[in-house]
Amino acid sequence: MKNNNKEIAKIFNEISGFLAMDKVPFKPFAYEKAAVVLASLNEDVSQIYQQGGIKALEELPGVGESMAKKIVEYLKTGKIKYYQGLKKMTPINLAEISEVEGLGPKKTKILYEKLGIRNLKELESAAKKGKIAPLFGFGEKTEKNILEGIAFTKRAKGRFLLGEIFPMVREIEERLASLGEVEKISVAGSIRRKKETIGDVDFLVVTKAPEKVMDFFVSLPGVVKVWGKGKTKSSVRLEEGFDVDLRVVPPKSYGAALQYFTGSKEHNIATRKIAIFKNLKLSEYGLFTKGNKIIAGRNEEEVYQALEMDWIPPELRENQGEIEAALKHQLPHLVEQKEIKGDLHCHSDWDGGGNTISEMAEKAVSLGYQYLGISDHTKFLRIENGLGEEELAGQRKEIEKINKRFQDANLDFQLLQGCEANILKDGSFDIKDSALAKLDYVIGGIHSSLKMAQKEMTERMIKAMKNPVLKIISHPSGRILKKRDEYEVDFEKILRAAKEFKVILEINSSPVRLDLNDKKIKIAKERGVKMAINTDAHSREQLELMEFGLYQARRGWAEKKDILNCEGIKDLRKSLK
């Protein structure tokens, strides 16, 4: 269960920060790059090491002799001496402080040297006392930004990203399901509803051997604490910091319990009201008549059916109209994974991504896609090695070459060439429109000047949308979960412009973005604005993140017809024209 890749990536990121503090040239970038590679790896480094030794580690892009040694040291001892030495010299909780938007290594170091600030708590106290503004290089605004950043970090605390937790939940579910004694199992709660952030995890099982199942549960790998262990309920904490509950329920109540523990609370209250109206009583034990005779409970379908409702997909259970729709048998047919025909936003090694165009394409083929749009950054984002006019032309040739290969192999798959151009402060792009017009499509994204006032930001986006080369707006609200709020923009105006100028809004699948979010997706759908679910993958593994964008789309009531990349290649090409 322990995730070596993430742990080492975290340490490398901190090393990068410590080195940046001392203005060490180039090394910070090298460590950062390696951290990104490690974090996006599918296979655990311990496996790579076991199979291929230190040589195999050095094969990883961005990892050389020195870092490979450090990885081995970590695998063998759980520590990296070099890192501990740096931390000793400057005992700052860098990971914690860097969470605050606007604070980097240099400023953090000054704060430590002048005010002795080592962590978030000390930072907040100093900012509140007004000690930061008078420092050389700081000021009123910086202090205010720091306080706002801390407040934001705090609000998000205690909740985990769906994308962080989901793989672990799947693993636990598989382990439990593999026990012969477990007859039925499901995860419930906000995970089943696919909420973007999760408080804790609930599992329900049906079993004839509860003791054995509970014993197995509390000794799962990764369990660091057992809060309680009983016949019907046990709770544990995993080393990642979140709690998991396991409940054993009788078969005749399984559906009612699943319905109850899936929530949301608001959905349950509304459902119970329907039961009361029908002179029935709904609880986690079942649906009962006034005479306490059980009439449903074995599965969810029969519970909803007995209430004369259609079964409601968990993603919709937020009491946002799904109850009424289920009563009228008018629930939407939510978009499904198998309806996704391709991905229109991913990055190749041309702009610093982890894999070549060929490798990305092969992965897309293995996912069953008909097409993949390569959309590398344009020149402004040089750190990501953004492409200029000539490079785009060169990339075009490369893509045509690869497409030829697929064609010769008689494969029903095509690469498209797009790009992710930057919408600058004035609403223009960072690259000539004439170069953009040569591509199959253009994605526009905001990556700078995020703190503009609402009116200016709205005008900036609409100006970009009016540009006929623009087809898709990437991550339209700009939030980073647990880190940064959305930028200020008049969303209704954006929707009107999207409709008028036929611009597609992206549903970005990255677990830290999920942008548009569920609420905005629902409004966009109601306004008749089309969307595209994209991964924004920077490596081939990240193409698998599509499921998280899909969940968000489903939470926003999106159907196949609302999603651009549910179109087959022919229709898509027409739509992109």
Place this chain on the structure above:
DNA sequence: GCCGTTTTCGGCCCGACTGTTTTCAGTCG
């Protein structure tokens, strides 16, 4: 510290933007 259709050494890490130190360092993507 990594990497090599410029290379085993000498490049790499750019541009927009912000806030603040009135000319530029730090941050972000």
